[in-house]
Amino acid sequence: MSSLVVANGVLFSGGSVLEGDAVGIRDGRIVATGPRRDVRDAIGPDADELDARGGLVTPGFVDSHIHLGGGSVDALRCDLAGAASLAEIDERVRTFAAGTTAAWIVGGGWDPTLFPTTGPTAAHLDALVPDRPALFLDADHHGAWVNSAALRAAGIDESTPDPFDGRIERSSNGAPSGALREGAMQLVAPPGPAVRHRRHRSSAPVDLSRRARRGHHRLAGGSPRHLRRVPRLLRRVPRPHGGR
Numbered sequence: 289m290s291s292l293v294v295a296n297g298v299l300f301s302g303g304s305v306l307e308g309d310a311v312g313i314r315d316g317r318i319v320a321t322g323p324r325r326d327v328r329d330a331i332g333p334d335a336d337e338l339d340a341r342g343g344l345v346t347p348g349f350v351d352s353h354i355h356l357g358g359g360s361v362d363a364l365r366c367d368l369a370g371a372a373s374l375a376e377i378d379e380r381v382r383t384f385a386a387g388t389t390a391a392w393i394v395g396g397g398w399d400p401t402l403f404p405t406t407g408p409t410a411a412h413l414d415a416l417v418p419d420r421p422a423l424f425l426d427a428d429h430h431g432a433w434v435n436s437a438a439l440r441a442a443g444i445d446e447s448t449p450d451p452f453d454g455r456i457e458r459s460s461n462g463a464p465s466g467a468l469r470e471g472a473m474q475l476v477a478p479p480g481p482a483v484r485h486r487r488h489r490s491s492a493p494v495d496l497s498r499r500a501r502r503g504h505h506r507l508a509g510g511s512p513r514h515l516r517r518v519p520r521l522l523r524r525v526p527r528p529h530g531g532r
Contacts, residue, residue, distance in 0.1 A: 290314070290315060290316075291312070291313065291314045291315075291331050291332060291334065291335035291336070292312075292313045292331075292335055292336050292337070292338060293310055293311070293312050293313075293324070293327055293328060293331055293335050293336070293337045293338070294310060294311045294313070294337075294338045294340055294345055295309060295310040295324045295327070295337055295338070295339060295340065296309055296310070296324070296339050296340050296341060296342060297309055297310070297311070297340030297342070297343055297344065297345035298340075298342065298343070298344050298345065299311060299321055299345050300344055300345065300346045301346065301347055306321055307322065308321055308322035308323045308324075308326070308327070309323065309324060309340075310322065310323065310324040310326075310327040310328075311327065311345055312327040312328075312330050312331040312335070313331075314331060314335075319331070365384075365394050365395040365396065366380060366381060366384035366385075366393060366394065366395025366396075366424070367380075367395060367396070367397055368380055368381070368395055368396060368397040368398040368399075368424065369396075369397030369398075369427065370397070371397075371398065371399065371402070373402060374402045374403065377398055377402065378416055381393070381395070381413070381416045381417065381422075381424075382416050385416065385417045385422070390420075391420060391421075391478075392420060392421045392422065392423065392438075392478040393417050393420060393421070393422040393423075394422070394423050394424070394478055395423075395424050395425075396424050396425035396426065396427075396429070397425070397426075397427050398424055398426050398427060398433065399426075399427055400426050400427070400431065406465070407431075407457055407465065407466075407467040408433040408466060408467055409465050409466040409467070410434060410435050410436045410438075410439060410464070410465065410466025411436075411466070412466070413433060413434065413435035413466060414435050414436050414437075416435075417435055417437075418435075419437075420437055421434070421435065421437040421438035421440075421441045421476075421478070422434065422435045422437070422438055423438050423476055423478060425473070430469065430470055431467060431468065431469050431470075431473070432467070432468040432472075432473040432476065433466060433467060433468075434466055434467075434468060434476055435466065436466075438476050439464050439466070439476070441476070442475050442476040442477070444456065444464050444475055444476070445463070445464065446458070446461070446462040446463045446464070448464070448475075450472060451471040451472055451474070451475065452471070453470055453471030454468065454469050454470035454471030454472030454473065454474075455468075455469040455470065455472055456468060456469075456472045456475075457469065
């Protein structure tokens, strides 16, 4: 029988902060919460103890809408996830572009709230990547940011109609602004084959490991092709401290 006490934490569950500062876990299940002394009495003297050091203690997250394939690929391309400011996004894009001779600069993970309310623009990205097409998906993969070279490569101009399932954002003169929504993203496609299975196989464990560290313990969503691979991919996720 394995048991653990997580002590000195702020307990949060069901939308509110709980009384007490400790959680008692036995055989993988939470069996007690409350003050550390009470939880210790409930779990027993032989339990291991983890000091939360005043941090937040919550149940694991269940994510019912993921983009496993796209999120995995972002981790290997120009990854903008976690950038805290527009300046940081700019620096990551410049650095990545300077370090590769790829015909297209591709990446994703940017936070839409860091941009003006009008959204990202091609002119902004032109200043970062002036010499070739660039395409960056946003954090939830429902929008894209492209530069002028990418718009030209896709043949998108003021006369291009919106697709039935998306929208081309436009400036006041009707010209594409550089932001694409939903199905309009499919109008811009870097040339070449789709990401190969071996590349996804190497990147997906990185993405899954990152999700686990952030508290995800159950995931749903994604294409059937990607979900069929999850059991094999989980066996490749790096384990901390040699854990199983």
